[in-house]
Every structure is written in C-alpha cells, then in structure tokens.
Amino acid sequence: MQAAAKISITIPADHRVELKLPEDLPAGPAEVIVLVQLPSAPLDRLSAEEAQLDAAAQAAIGQDERFRADGELLVFTGEIPAELEDELDHRRDREQRLDELGRGAS
Secondary structure, three states: OOOOOOOOOOOOOOOOOOOOOOOOOOOOOOOOOOOOOOOOOOOOHHHHHHHHHHHHHHHHHHOOOOEEEEOOEEEEOOOOOHHHHHHHHHHHHHHHHHHHHHOOOO
C-alpha cells in the first residue's frame, strides 16, 4: 500500500526548498516529484491534471516489482489468478470477434 501527500510551494530564487511532511507518512525511502507549469506553455487545467496523474502513476508503478518497462510499453510480470485469466481470455476473444465483424468477415 502506498501513501501520498500533495504540498503546494513557491520555488524561491535560490531554488532551495525545505519540506515538512505530514506525521502520518512513515519514515523510510520515498520519491519527490516536482510539477511546474512552464511559462511558455499555455495554461491548460486538464493537461496539468494529466501530468499530476501521470507522475503519480509512474511513482506507484516504480514501487511495484510486478511491472517492468519495455521501451514505452509497461509489462505486468506478476501472477494472474486463474479466474482473472479466464476473464482476460474472454475479453480478448470478444475483441477479436468485433474486429472480424468490422472487416466484414463471418
């Protein structure tokens, strides 16, 4: 299980920041991610939210040994329970049938 804290700051001219983290975060290894709106980039709330979600997802995946990066592809290497494998097989088969219908095959 992971925990996160969001703290808004203003980066000072000397670019030095000191953080006081919430007491409920456990001591130990952690990652700090700094998200900044670039002055040359248009202000887009959705893009900013996507960047935050992407950074949080990358941090979470980086802590989960069941995932590994293969270029831009994220590969799950963990065990999948048999009941979930059946569901994945069912979805794959359904998508293949839909693709065939879209191409006019019978």
